[in-house]
């Protein structure tokens with residue numbers, strides 16, 4: 001029995017593609033029931049359609065308030081009865097009611113080593129801050145932005161003459177490894193959130209989660 005999920009996107013959908021590919025390869029036993037985007041132009045919607053996955057474009061611009069958009073989004077999500085909601089480049093801040101509704105069953109991937117560089121434009125900010133390393137974090141979603149329990153992080157060096165584009169490419173490669181792994185942990189019952197703390201195989205994770213190593217499975 002495969003594990004029902006819904007994926008929320010706003011853009012290219014390369015993380016969605018990694019999940020689709022690993023599902024098709026049998027690495028991930030998930031059923032991606034729908035892909036929902038707040039931007040109709042998101043290429044990720046085409047990726048989903050090419051894989052026969054249901055898609056919805058729900059523009060936040062069509063709603064008076066953030067809460068009204070979130071309520072409409074929740075109605076679409078609930079129609080698929082997912083056990084996990086995966087934010088994969090979803091670029092809308094979600095309301096407190098929405099995050100509480102799905103607490104413990106909603107993951108996000110953020111392009112920084114949280115708690116560093118919450119928010120946007122993380123690659124350039126890390127370069128400007130002369131960081132020696134940068135990376136990506138998968139975390140449970142909480143009402144406070146990019147502050148939910150971190151599950152898994154992966155890092156890369158920031159080289160001399162690094163640009164935001166070159167760094168983003170390195171981070172994307174890491175994302176396509178750690179997001180499917182995190183989804184596998186959740187879909188097989190190894191990962192859960194309890195009172196704001198992430199647990200893997202029953203053990204509480206450190207504040208920065210697990211640091212990815214190739215032998216991790």
Ligand SMILES: Nc1nc2c(c(=O)[nH]1)N[C@@H](CN(C=O)c1ccc(C(=O)N[C@@H](CCC(=O)O)C(=O)O)cc1)CN2
Pocket residue numbers: 087090091092093094095096099108109110111119120141142143144145146147148
């Ligand atoms: N309540 C929460 N909502 C969201 C979280 C979260 O942790 N808690 N994670 C984000 C994802 N994200 C970074 O990982 C993020 C997405 C969007 C923004 C943002 O400033 N959005 C603006 C619009 C920006 C745009 O449209 O380009 C906004 O919503 O007004 C910051 C961080 C997903 N939501």
Ligand SMILES: NCC(=O)N[C@@H]1O[C@H](COP(=O)([O-])[O-])[C@@H](O)[C@H]1O
Pocket residue numbers: 009010011012013014015016044088089090091109110111119120136172175
């Ligand atoms: N704050 C959220 C955020 O910036 N998320 C980032 O959006 C990109 C989506 O790429 P994709 O559409 O190719 O998966 C990813 O790099 C992800 O970390």
